[in-house]
Amino acid sequence: xxxxxxxxxxxxxxxxxxxxxxxxxxxxxxxxxxxxxxxxxxxxxxxxxxxxxxxxxxxxxxxxxxxxxxxxxxxxxxxxxxxxxxxxxxxxxxxxxxxxxxxxxxxxxxxxxxxxxxxxxxxxxxxxxxxxxxxxxxxxxxxxxxxxxxxxxxxxxxxxxxxxxxxxxxxxxxxxxxxxxxxxxxxxxxxxxxxxxxxxxxxxxxxxxxxxxxxxxxxxxxxxxxxxxxxxxxxxxxxxxxxxxxxxxxxxxxxxxxxxxxxxxxxxxxxxxxxxxxxxxxxxxxxxxxxxxxxxxxxxxxxxxxxxxxxxxxxxxxxxxxxxxxxxxxxxxxxxxxxxxxxxxxxxxxxxxxxxxxxxxxxxxxxxxxxxxxxxxxxxxxxxxxxxxxxxxxxxxxxxxxxxxxxxxxxxxxxxxxxxxxxxxxxxxxxxxxxxxxxxxxxxxxxxxxxxxxxxxxxxxxxxxxxxxxxxxxxxxxxxxxxxxxxxxxxxxxxxxxxxxxxxxxxxxxxxxxxxxxxxxxxxxxxxxxxxxxxxxxxxxxxxxxxxxxxxxxxxxxxxxxxxxxxxxxxxxxxxxxxxxxxxxxxxxxxxxxxxxxxxxxxxxxxxxxxxxxxxxxxxxxxxxxxxxxxxxxxxxxxxxxxxxxxxxxxxxxxxxxxxxxxxxxxxxxxxxxxxxxxxxxxxxxxxxxxxxxxxxxxxxxx
Numbered sequence: 001x002x003x004x005x006x007x008x009x010x011x012x013x014x015x016x017x018x019x020x021x022x023x024x025x026x027x028x029x030x031x032x033x034x035x036x037x038x039x040x041x042x043x044x045x046x047x048x049x050x051x052x053x054x055x056x057x058x059x060x061x062x063x064x065x066x067x068x069x070x071x072x073x074x075x076x077x078x079x080x081x082x083x084x085x086x087x088x089x090x091x092x093x094x095x096x097x098x099x100x101x102x103x104x105x106x107x108x109x110x111x112x113x114x115x116x117x118x119x120x121x122x123x124x125x126x127x128x129x130x131x132x133x134x135x136x137x138x139x140x141x142x143x144x145x146x147x148x149x150x151x152x153x154x155x156x157x158x159x160x161x162x163x164x165x166x167x168x169x170x171x172x173x174x175x176x177x178x179x180x181x182x183x184x185x186x187x188x189x190x191x192x193x194x195x196x197x198x199x200x201x202x203x204x205x206x207x208x209x210x211x212x213x214x215x216x217x218x219x220x221x222x223x224x225x226x227x228x229x230x231x232x233x234x235x236x237x238x239x240x241x242x243x244x245x246x247x248x249x250x251x252x253x254x255x256x257x258x259x260x261x262x263x264x265x266x267x268x269x270x271x272x273x274x275x276x277x278x279x280x281x282x283x284x285x286x287x288x289x290x291x292x293x294x295x296x297x298x299x300x301x302x303x304x305x306x307x308x309x310x311x312x313x314x315x316x317x318x319x320x321x322x323x324x325x326x327x328x329x330x331x332x333x334x335x336x337x338x339x340x341x342x343x344x345x346x347x348x349x350x351x352x353x354x355x356x357x358x359x360x361x362x363x364x365x366x367x368x369x370x371x372x373x374x375x376x377x378x379x380x381x382x383x384x385x386x387x388x389x390x391x392x393x394x395x396x397x398x399x400x401x402x403x404x405x406x407x408x409x410x411x412x413x414x415x416x417x418x419x420x421x422x423x424x425x426x427x428x429x430x431x432x433x434x435x436x437x438x439x440x441x442x443x444x445x446x447x448x449x450x451x452x453x454x455x456x457x458x459x460x461x462x463x464x465x466x467x468x469x470x471x472x473x474x475x476x477x478x479x480x481x482x483x484x485x486x487x488x489x490x491x492x493x494x495x496x497x498x499x500x501x502x503x504x505x506x507x508x509x510x511x512x513x514x515x516x517x518x519x520x521x522x523x524x525x526x527x528x529x530x531x532x533x534x535x536x537x538x539x540x541x542x543x544x545x546x547x548x549x550x551x552x553x554x555x556x557x558x559x560x561x562x563x564x565x566x567x568x569x570x571x572x573x574x575x576x577x578x579x580x581x582x583x584x585x586x587x588x589x590x591x592x593x594x595x596x597x598x599x600x601x602x603x604x605x606x607x608x609x610x611x612x613x614x615x616x617x618x619x620x621x622x623x624x625x626x627x628x629x630x631x632x633x634x635x636x637x638x639x640x641x642x643x644x645x646x647x648x649x650x651x652x653x654x655x656x657x658x659x660x661x662x663x664x665x666x667x668x669x670x671x672x673x674x675x676x677x678x679x680x681x682x683x684x685x686x687x688x689x690x691x692x693x694x695x696x697x698x699x700x701x702x703x
Contacts, residue, residue: 014120017127017303020310022295022318027627029312031294037306040289042154043209046173047285049165050210052217054242056171058178063171067117067156071172073111078133079179081105087186095139098189100152118159124305126282128152131303133180134189141184143194143292144301149176150206155307169210174244177207199249202255202266205288211245212281225449227280228476230271231260234446261675266354270533272601273361283359290358302465302580355440427590435591435616438647441486442616446595450479450498464503464557471546474598474608477502482624483612485643485652486561490696492569494643494652495557496612496625498597504554505547516553518660520635550600550608552627555641555656558694571654572615574693578644578653583622591616606631609677628677635662636674638681654693659684 021030028035058072085102110126117125132149134141153172156162183189184203191202200208215224223243229235230249240250252264261268274280292298304310314322324363355361427437434443450458459470459478482497510518558569595612614623627639637660645652661684666674674680 013306014123015305016123017305019315020304020312021296021300021302021320022314022322026312027294027296027299030299030302030310033311035309035311036293038158039151039154039293039308042157043150043206043288044285045165046150046153046169047210047213047281050213050244053170053214054223055174055214055244055247056167057241058171058175061167061171063164063210065162065167067162068164068167068172070116071162071168072175075172075175075179077109077113078106079182081109082182082186087188094188094190096187097139099134099139099183099189100136102183103130103133104188106133117156117161117224121155121159121307123516124307125152125155127303127305128155128308132176133183135192138190138192139187139194140190141180141301142298143203143205143288144192144298145169146180146204146206147292147298148303149173151303152310155305158307166243169507173210174247177204179243180204185255200264204248205284205292207244207248208280209284209288211243211248212277212284214243214245215277216281224277226276227271227274230267259676262672265672269355270359272607273355273604274359278361280374287354287358291354332377339453348687373601399596425590427618429591437590437616437618439488440621440645440647441488442484442487442591442614442621444483444593444595444614445481447478449478450477454479458499462499462503464500464507465508467503467506469499469502471505473502474550474600476596476599478596478598478606481597481612483593483595483614483625485621485623485645487696491561492652492694492696493557493559493561494694495559496597496623496643497557498610500557501552501554501597501610501627502550504552505550507545507547508553517547517551518637519547520549520631520649549602549629549631550598551629551637552610553639554610554625554627555654556625556643569694571692571694574691576651576653577691578622578642579620579646580653582620582646583617583644584615587617587619589615589617602631606634620644626677626681626683629660630674630677630680631663633663636660636666636680636684638677638684640681650696652696654692654694656688656690656692657686658688660684661685 033242042614061068061072081102085098085105087096088098090096107126108131114122114125114129128148128151132152134145134147153162153168157165157168162168180203189203212227223239224235224246230245233253236246236249236253239246241247249267252267253260256263270283270579271279274283306678371410415491423436427435429435430443433445434441436442455469459468462469479498482495485494485497486492507519510516539597558571560566560569586645592615594613595611597612599607599609602608607628610625610627612623612625615621621644623643625641625643627637629635629637637658640655640657640659642655642656642657643652659681663674665685666683668674668683673683
């Protein structure tokens with residue numbers, strides 16, 4: 001809550017707030033003003049009040065502040081006005097003109113509504129209030145309008161009417177966002193910026209700020225471990241109701257289409273690069289100041305009044321132009337009279353890369369600098385790899401057709417007879433975690449990141465192929481995640497699980513001592529080598545027995561159910577091929593799952609990720625297990641295992657492919673393609689392709 005302040009009723013004057021930033025030089029004066037410092041302190045105070053706490057549903061506020069309750073009821077009435085002003089049928093895609101009628105109704109009721117908070121300042125409060133819902137002329141909304149709502153809260157706090165800052169930020173502000181979201185959707189408001197608010201969101205930035213603070217502290221971090229959680233779709237959905245940041249990310253997914261990293265690149269960068277919620281909160285707070293409060297295109301629309309005063313002088317001509325914008329002839333020389341919100345060039349941050357400016361993070365180039373010669377990171381590349389690469393076959397068929405989630409629009413439609421067949425297959429869904437059909441039980445488990453205790457136990461007790469996970473493990477290891485196929489008649493079990501996969505990051509050598517993968521070091525490895533501690537002892541951190549890139553050669557775990565004496569199932573090389581034509585058909589997908597086994601950012605040098613995707617159709621099942629590696633400026637690889645079974649046949653086919661190359665060998669028009677594994681994998685040259693057959697013996701027969 002706030003401390004005791006003079007009551008607003010003792011403050012002189014009440015008048016509608018007005019614009020008082022006419023020139024860029026006025027932004028400099030605004031920066032140094034006590035009003036700016038007070039607003040910054042208020043926003044920071046809201047952030048502190050949100051720390052470690054969950055969003056409060058409008059009907060669940062249990063505090064004693066009457067202003068919070070009145071604000072929640074006012075927002076409810078304001079949203080209710082939408083029903084009285086339904087959108088018009090019009091050809092224009094954006095900017096439904098019915099919005100003007102709704103905003104007029106909000107404005108007409110505003111002074112009477114503000115009287116319940118403070119009758120002697122109702123005009124000023126009303127101005128901040130109704131201007132927080134967008135611009136009537138342009139039918140748009142942006143961070144300036146969001147700031148107007150914060151100024152409204154600030155004014156109430158300054159009047160000592162709003163004393164509960166926690167209630168303001170955790171109950172009132174989220175309810176305001178709900179109303180804004182509905183207004184934006186119903187009336188198709190334009191974002192006040194061609195790329196939204198600096199590529200975080202089309203309209204808002206403060207829910208990201210306050211939501212990051214909600215995750216700070218011991219209570220907050222227990223909800224989500226780090227900003228990397230923003231990339232976990234199921235976690236975003238689970239926490240959207242209790243955290244403003246997660247709700248904002250969920251909202252983006254609701255209103256935008258396409259890959260998230262394409263329409264929200266900065267948000268993806270923040271999730272990947274910022275280490276802690278506290279760092280994210282502090283950086284976003286700086287970003288709000290730099291990109292909203294101190295940017296002329298936004299700040300020129302701020303409103304000032306007795307409770308939120310401007311402290312700089314303006315000429316009579318400047319005041320005339322600001323108070324009567326319909327008469328631009330009264331503008332003084334050098335003033336901007338056309339709204340920069342309509343100018344695309346004014347949208348992007350002008351202070352350079354926001355990652356560097358606000359978060360202290362310098363991006364590494366995906367490609368090595370021109371003229372640098374051979375990639376330094378390939379200095380340690382195994383010499384035999386070049387020959388293997390030259391002799392490798394190029395598997396042109398492993399392109400988009402192999403992608404598990406390939407669009408069915410390019411598929412051949414099933415015939416009437418085929419369609420009838422696919423709809424008659426009996427099956428049983430297992431509470432969203434699997435399916436039973438055609439003698440198979442297929443199950444998945446998708447859960448949280450493993451705890452330290454679980455990792456310690458795995459290092460002590462887990463073994464696969466004679467290897468233990470006793471090396472530095474991935475930053476995010478989902479040790480309990482798996483995808484499992486069980487064949488009742490034969491007892492065959494095929495498992496794709498996280499702990500076995502990570503064990504295969506251990507390096508194996510053939511009879512000639514050659515490693516089972518291409519090996520290389522980071523570009524800085526030579527500089528880090530031969531370091532010594534304070535006693536002069538050499539520090540040796542490079543381990544020869546595991547792959548620091550966390551590349552796994554894992555192709556699955558194959559076994560018999562129970563304590564079988566048949567030995568391990570045998571994978572035999574075969575000329576048979578996966579029936580990709582069958583996978584292209586538009587058959588219904590009876591069960592689908594996508595899960596991660598582990599993920600790591602390689603000390604911010606790239607990405608290493610092992611994922612599994614599964615789909616079950618009436619005639620077959622298909623799984624893709626992919627180990628994806630990108631070392632920025634150095635190397636890319638995709639080790640894939642595809643598992644396919646056509647029901648009614650006596651075998652499971654396992655296709656194992658390896659595709660990799662130095663990034664310098666790739667020629668792409670848009671380097672951003674290389675950030676997406678599904679788009680980059682088809683561009684990589686194949687170095688190995690093998691298909692194996694796993695027979696399905698009858699129960700009790702030998703393998």
